[in-house]
Amino acid sequence: MNVHQSLIQQDMNDCTKGQSLLPLQQAQEIFLNDVQPIAGTVSICLNQAMSRITAADITTDISLPRFDNSAMDGFGIRLEDLSMAFPRTFQLTGRAAAGHSATSNCTPGSAIRILTGARVPPDVAAIIPQEQVTLAGDTILISSVPRPGANIRRQGEDILAGSIILPEGTMIDARHIAMLAAVGLTQIQVVRPLRIGLISTGDELADNGWDLNQNGIVDVNRPMLRSLMVSPMFDIMDFGICPDDPELLSQALKDAARSVDLVISSGGISGSETDCLQRAILKSGGEYQRLSVAIRPGKPIAKGCIGAMTIVGLPGNPISALINFLLFARPALFAKLGIELPHLISTKARCTEDLPRRFNRSEFIPVQVGKTNEEGEPLIYKLGSGSSSSLSPLVAADGFALVQSGTGFVEAGEPLDFYPFKNAFSVS
Ligand SMILES: Nc1nc2c(c(=O)[nH]1)N[C@H]1C(S)=C(S)[C@@H](COP(=O)(O)OP(=O)(O)OC[C@H]3O[C@@H](n4cnc5c(N)ncnc54)[C@H](O)[C@@H]3O)O[C@H]1N2
Numbered sequence: 001m002n003v004h005q006s007l008i009q010q011d012m013n014d015c016t017k018g019q020s021l022l023p024l025q026q027a028q029e030i031f032l033n034d035v036q037p038i039a040g041t042v043s044i045c046l047n048q049a050m051s052r053i054t055a056a057d058i059t060t061d062i063s064l065p066r067f068d069n070s071a072m073d074g075f076g077i078r079l080e081d082l083s084m085a086f087p088r089t090f091q092l093t094g095r096a097a098a099g100h101s102a103t104s105n106c107t108p109g110s111a112i113r114i115l116t117g118a119r120v121p122p123d124v125a126a127i128i129p130q131e132q133v134t135l136a137g138d139t140i141l142i143s144s145v146p147r148p149g150a151n152i153r154r155q156g157e158d159i160l161a162g163s164i165i166l167p168e169g170t171m172i173d174a175r176h177i178a179m180l181a182a183v184g185l186t187q188i189q190v191v192r193p194l195r196i197g198l199i200s201t202g203d204e205l206a207d208n209g210w211d212l213n214q215n216g217i218v219d220v221n222r223p224m225l226r227s228l229m230v231s232p233m234f235d236i237m238d239f240g241i242c243p244d245d246p247e248l249l250s251q252a253l254k255d256a257a258r259s260v261d262l263v264i265s266s267g268g269i270s271g272s273e274t275d276c277l278q279r280a281i282l283k284s285g286g287e288y289q290r291l292s293v294a295i296r297p298g299k300p301i302a303k304g305c306i307g308a309m310t311i312v313g314l315p316g317n318p319i320s321a322l323i324n325f326l327l328f329a330r331p332a333l334f335a336k337l338g339i340e341l342p343h344l345i346s347t348k349a350r351c352t353e354d355l356p357r358r359f360n361r362s363e364f365i366p367v368q369v370g371k372t373n374e375e376g377e378p379l380i381y382k383l384g385s386g387s388s389s390s391l392s393p394l395v396a397a398d399g400f401a402l403v404q405s406g407t408g409f410v411e412a413g414e415p416l417d418f419y420p421f422k423n424a425f426s427v428s
């Protein structure tokens with residue numbers, strides 16, 4: 001066994017317990033295993049619907065389009081005129097604009113002016129776009145025979161009255177709002193917000209620079225985690241900073257259990273003598289489990305419960321807390337709301353430098369995206385040294401690149417999965 005292999009072998013053992021590290025997916029399955037959805041719904045109006053979750057199938061009693069209407073600004077003619085010889089001249093006899101009925105019928109040999117979105121009179125069988133006709137006074141010349149039904153949007157071709165427009169468990173985004181608005185719904189029933197408590201643990205923590213003693217640090221995790229949960233689906237209750245004291249933490253958790261569905265804590269899970277999440281939960285009559293996961297950062301993650309309240313224990317280092325929030329806490333929040341987290345979308349990107357590997361864990365590396373190579377693939381540049389507490393690489397990054405556990409030395413030019421922080425086509 002060479003030095004590289006032995007380092008990896010060592011990494012596969014959790015030094016505190018001598019246990020193997022769990023592969024990420026297995027750890028996620030264990031973590032979500034017994035998370036039960038909350039009950040309760042609320043009625044909200046459309047302009048509060050963004051990011052809410054439908055509590056039942058939403059149906060409509062109207063069709064979309066509501067009536068046959070024109071897809072083009074143009075001219076409508078009758079069915080029997082479609083079988084005449086073309087080019088052919090038609091007399092203009094009426095006009096139909098969006099929101100108005102046609103001013104007259106379309107008689108044989110005549111055409112009516114019709115604008116996009118206007119109701120198509122029953123005697124019109126095809127609409128010829130204005131670009132394809134020659135206008136001369138109150139006549140038009142149509143050069144080629146139109147197809148029956150051309151440029152007519154039929155009633156119900158999008159949605160039929162009586163059908164489900166949004167199934168239960170849909171997380172509403174701008175597309176769904178468009179649909180709800182189109183069918184004229186102004187009030188809908190959604191899952192009630194999830195009540196979430198936030199606690200930071202650690203003797204060293206203070207809420208701002210003024211309160212710091214000479215050994216202290218400012219609490220980064222509560223503000224970061226709170227901002228990761230800005231959503232009408234979440235009601236956040238801040239339980240502040242709790243010192244490394246199992247009695248005080250137990251009291252805080254019992255308080256939280258009276259008012260929230262789930263608590264997210266950070267710190268106090270690595271197993272040292274000051275770590276008190278486990279003791280605090282057991283003292284409160286709850287259950288606790290810590291998983292050691294083959295990821296970096298974010299190896300430890302804890303789950304627990306006190307009565308019906310779920311507890312997610314994130315590691316204290318901010319980058320580890322962020323990664324574990326994204327990989328474990330966020331899916332748990334969604335499970336509590338009764339829906340699955342949408343799949344994380346990654347793209348392939350080429351790394352621009354060799355990445356030596358010291359750990360056999362899946363590594364999430366902050367990277368910046370640069371130019372594309374000749375094949376059009378994005379090139380990514382690693383930032384920082386992999387510290388789980390350094391914020392500057394994270395701030396400068398465009399996303400995380402993932403090197404899967406089991407991967408050896410990564411050479412410059414190899415493809416990696418890249419998970420961007422922002423998505424240009426986001427609708428939520
Ligand atoms: N002997 C071992 N030591 C450590 C291990 C290990 O396996 N064996 N794991 C390391 C890893 S990985 C992590 S991550 C941390 C996890 O530790 P805890 O969750 O118990 O967190 P703490 O010890 O309380 O804090 C770690 C670190 O993070 C700072 N911290 C804590 N809370 C905050 C906050 N709200 N805002 C900003 N920074 C915070 C804290 O001051 C510590 O520096 O354990 C490693 N050690």
Ligand code: MOO
Binds near residue numbers: 296315317
């Ligand atoms: O993996 Mo820890 O979670 O690196 O800091």
